[in-house]
Amino acid sequence: MGNNSWEARADEYSLYGFTDLPSVHERGAVVVTHGEGPYVFDTKGRKYLDSNSGLWNMVAGFDHPGLIKAAQDQYARFPGYHAFFGRMSDQTVLLSEKLVEVSPFDRGRVFYTNSGSEANDTMVKILWFLHQAEGKPQKRKILTRQNAYHGVTAVSASMTGKPYNSVFGLPLPGFLHLSCPHYWRNGKPGETEEQFTARMAAELEATIIKEGADTIAGFFAEPVMGAGGVIPPSKGYFQAVAPILKKYGIPFIADEVICGFGRTGNTWGSQTYDFMPDAIISSKNITAGFFPMGAVILGPDLADRVQAASEAIEEFPHGFTASGHPVGCAIALKAIDVVMNEGLADNVVRLAPRLEAGLAEIAKNPNIGELRGVGYMWALEAVADRATKTPFASTLSVSERIANTCTDLGLICRPLGQSVVLCPPFILTEGQMDEMFEKLDKALKKVFAEVA
Structure with a gap:
């Protein structure tokens, strides 16, 4: 690499994320x-x-020409706004309607972020806010799985069951990682896949009993673990864990950041694996990558409860400057149409x-x-x-x-x-x-x- 090459300039001025540094130093960035x-x-x-x-x-x-045109048209019409103080763009309203329409919920509410990490982080805050408002401030623990990936903010990284987060002193207290439901790698000798699934479900219930259901705010799961190495659940996994969560009144959040909008062969990964979550986390495919956006889609029960909690203090005190950005929403509306109808x-x-x-x-x-x-x-x-x-x-x-x-x-x-x-x-x-x-x-x- 010459000293003024693109590769050398990238190496000189950029801090690489999730990059094998010996490899990039030897080969150069692309x-x-x-x-x-x-x-x-x-x-x-x-x-x-x-x-x-x-x-x-x-x-x-x-x-994609349609997505490019959607961005250009919206930039020309209304290039930016927020979703604070009871004001939001018309495109934001349209997208919220569309997301609830294509969700598995018959009704709900949507909150926008700039990434999947922020959406998962927001969902945790929503659960904490909700339980606090309902007189259960001790309900703060979050259950995820080893090898799961939920993001890189301090909260979503604590949810992520990856050992590399230890270099940040994470996870934070109260974030518990159950076993990864990867039968090929984690099944015991002589254990059938059904027996393995039963063991995963038993571990979940034992953890809930040990920690106390009244201390657990929610359970988050990707339908297929993406950044964990594309790990589908073991046979019958979600049918085994969902009733346990319902039994103990623990909200079930589907992290559909990767699986959502078609990746698994259905609109949602939760449809592919036949379970009904209480909320959905969406990002990535929501704009086909043409704009940074994430969304929390609350199902009916959580939507009603969070709305009631917000009404009690006259606001939901959370948000981002670019939440519900009109250009992002216009692109998302087109991206959903492109994926589902083109x-x-x-x-x-x-x-x-x-x-x-x-x-x-x-x-x-x-x-x-x-x-x-x-x-x-x-x-x-x-x-x-x-x-x-x-x-x-x-x-x-x-x-x-x-x-x-x-x-x-x-x-x-x-x-x-x-x-x-x-x-x-x-x-x-x-x-x-x-x-x-x-x-x-x-x-x-x-x-x-x-x-x-």
Whole structure:
């Protein structure tokens, strides 16, 4: 890298987030300039098929004309406002109506943030506020799961069941992480998947009894753990845990930041796994990545209770300057229409079996221990020994090497632990899917030949 190259300038002035620093220092950052469909291009003119959809969110690709026009038209009409003091844009009102309409709830209320992290953080504050108002100030503990990802603010990072948050002195007190419902990795010898699910449910109830149901504010779960490595729940998991939460009066919050708006093959991941939450957290696909936005969608019971608590003190004292931004809302309205009515959601349903079959063929490689996923979100887990599920030594950085090799071949995928994650844009064609298969297979074979 020359001293004035894009890579050198990025390295000099940027603080990288969630980046393998030895790798980026050796190889340099990839500085992208523009995108076409599911492809992005860097400063050197190299073309990459982005099988990560940016960061799960660019589901309509990088140059969708309808989304660009929606942004341009709204910027020309009304470029910015807030949602404070009883004032909000017309686009904000329209989007709230649309989100409740497409939600699994028959009615509800919506609160806007700028990200999924802020939406989860906001939901926790809503629960604390609600329980305090209802005379139960001790109901503050939050239940999530190990390996779950809920965000990076101090509260949402405390919800995130990842060991890396220990470097920040997190989690905060009162954030409890139950076992990860990953049967392939965490099932005991001789334990059936149904028995594993029963064990997960028993752990939940035992935790509630131990901590005291009157101290627990809520339970948060992703329908499929995304940044945990695309981990679908074990069979019957949500049907086992939902009645327990209801029995003890604990609100059930579905974190649909990744799963929402089509990623699993249904509008909501909670529909895919057949459970009804009390509230939904949305972000990413809500604007197809064209604007930073998050939303808390409260179902009827929580909406009524929070409204009553707010009325009692004459306000809900929380918000962000750009909450319900009119441009973001206009883009979101168009993005929802694009996904649901322009064939993108249909494309996921139509091609998901082809995606699974192609990855299953690649997963025959003896160094792939598990292929897991649903819809348009999948992971391949690398192992040194398939029979014993023994991972490669962490010093080998196998998934990082696979991702880097894919990048060299013109394919962007994501390393997560020992896994490689693929979550392609919903516009992916069969030909582009074949391109992804070919480059991924080539990268896997190259890296495994070097380390196995």
